[in-house]
Amino acid sequence: MSRISRRSFLRGAAGTSAVVMLGGCAAKPSGASTPLTTTGASPSAKPKRIIHMVSDGMSVGVLTLAERYSQQFRGTETNWRKLMIAPTGEHHQGLMDMASASSVVTDSSAASSSWGCGHRINNGSVNIAPDGTPLEPILVTAMKHGWAGGLVSTATITHATPAGFLAQSNKRDDEEGIAKQYLERGIQVYLGGGSRFFDPAHRADKQDLFMGFRNNGYAVVRSRDELLNQKGDKPLFGTFAESHMPYTVDHVNNPALLAGVPTLAEMTAAALSRLESAADHFILQVEGAKIDHAAHVNDAPGLVRDQIAFDDAIGVALRFQARNPDTLLIVTTDHGNSNPGLFGQGDAYGDSDKLFSKVGRMTRSYSAISGDWNANMSVPDLTSLIHRGTGIELSVKEVAMVLEAIRSHGPNPYTYQNAAIPTLASILANHTAVSWGGTSHTGDYVTLTAQGPGAASLPSLLINTDLNAFYRNCMVRA
Ligand SMILES: [Zn+2]
CATH class of the missing domain: 3.40.720.10 (Alkaline Phosphatase, subunit A)
Structure with missing residues (x-):
């Protein structure tokens, strides 16, 4: 030292x-919980x-x-x-x-x-x-x-x-x-x-x-x-x-x-x-x-x-x-x-590997893409922004859903996944085979x-x- x-x-x-x-x-502070011990404490x-x-x-x-x-x-x-x-x-x-x-x-x-x-x-x-x-x-x-x-x-x-x-x-x-x-x-x-x-x-x-x-x-x-x-x-x-x-x-x-x-x-x-x-x-x-x-x-x-x-x-x-x-x-x-996980897509799940490879070719994080979008954007401009970062050309309907999420501040049925980036991620999941179970920590x-x-x-x-x-x-x- x-x-x-x-x-x-x-x-x-x-x-x-x-x-x-x-x-x-303290050996055992009140309220601190150590409910179980295992035998692994002795190397x-x-x-x-x-x-x-x-x-x-x-x-x-x-x-x-x-x-x-x-x-x-x-x-x-x-x-x-x-x-x-x-x-x-x-x-x-x-x-x-x-x-x-x-x-x-x-x-x-x-x-x-x-x-x-x-x-x-x-x-x-x-x-x-x-x-x-x-x-x-x-x-x-x-x-x-x-x-x-x-x-x-x-x-x-x-x-x-x-x-x-x-x-x-x-x-x-x-x-x-x-x-x-x-x-x-x-x-x-x-x-x-x-x-x-x-x-x-x-x-x-x-x-x-x-x-x-x-x-x-x-x-x-x-x-x-x-x-x-x-x-x-x-x-x-x-x-x-x-x-x-x-x-x-x-x-x-x-x-x-x-x-x-x-x-x-x-x-x-x-x-x-x-x-x-x-x-x-x-x-x-x-x-x-x-x-x-x-x-x-x-x-x-x-x-x-x-x-x-x-x-x-x-x-x-x-x-x-x-x-x-x-x-x-x-x-x-x-x-x-x-x-997150790689989900099965296509006949006998045969498309999953090919779809996932799109994630490997992406050049920007979704967070970085979101830094360049705003609520007043046109659908064509947002389509172009997402395409530049992900290499994926979304449909007008898909981009309109992302734009709606960017503009929306109200409650909706998907409380935790209706924010703009997770909405983009949910739509892109159809193109990448990567889906998610939520937006928070798990107890696994x-x-x-x-x-x-x-x-x-x-x-x-x-x-x-x-x-x-x-x-x-x-x-x-x-
Ligand atoms: Zn952590």
């Missing part, structure tokens, strides 16, 4: 707000490094969609499938129960907190029990045991999933407050979006947190070039977008974005390189955040291409693990979202794949909070 990180951590522990109380992990072997990868909001059908894309357009299987089919060394494939204290359908902050502090808490909170007790996040535990830590995300780096590993807040949306906790706690690597929460021009308190990181000895990077050309062994802080980072399908089709913004795989590689030189032991959280964002609006090209970008990051992690076999790799998600069990020391001791159905106990046990030296 670098001296800088420990110093920053200790300063944070000594002088921050009442909510930010470190080292006080059979202890890794020196943990890479925890989250494809946020990934319903299991996304695996099939990404696989079809990968085989049709990349000519190879996904890394995740290879990991499942041909593991090396200790391996585990199973399910995880992600319920929170307040709902069987978790949100991202309660889900990440279940891994972060080992308790089920209410949706909307970050490592705060329902009775208000602050709970110790796993990256704080890691620092106490001499482990380095890192956070990587394509969302704002202060968003719910990375925050669940390091921060404590009653409100996940208090990203300015979470940004300040990041500065105070000082782990080795932060890479993602969300520059506005560190920028004095946007923060309510006008504090310059970029300067704060520099003063604490960090290398601060703000572009892809700066990240890729970064050398040395300083702790690393980088944000590459004001808010969330762009959808991959928009990123790779925009030369300016491609040049200026790193991919999730590039951020993962930079984080692993920096952590490797910082400490013998570390835990890195990597989130592909925009799978969830795409699912919320039924955006097929947004979803599929971001899952492929996540898969590229799995490839980086697997190559690191091949060089460092004492690394435990966990690849999972925090909850399902909207349950999620898939979990693990490879490396300790993986084989995970149970087939893991309770989310037990993964925290598992990680903590890995950190206790024999």
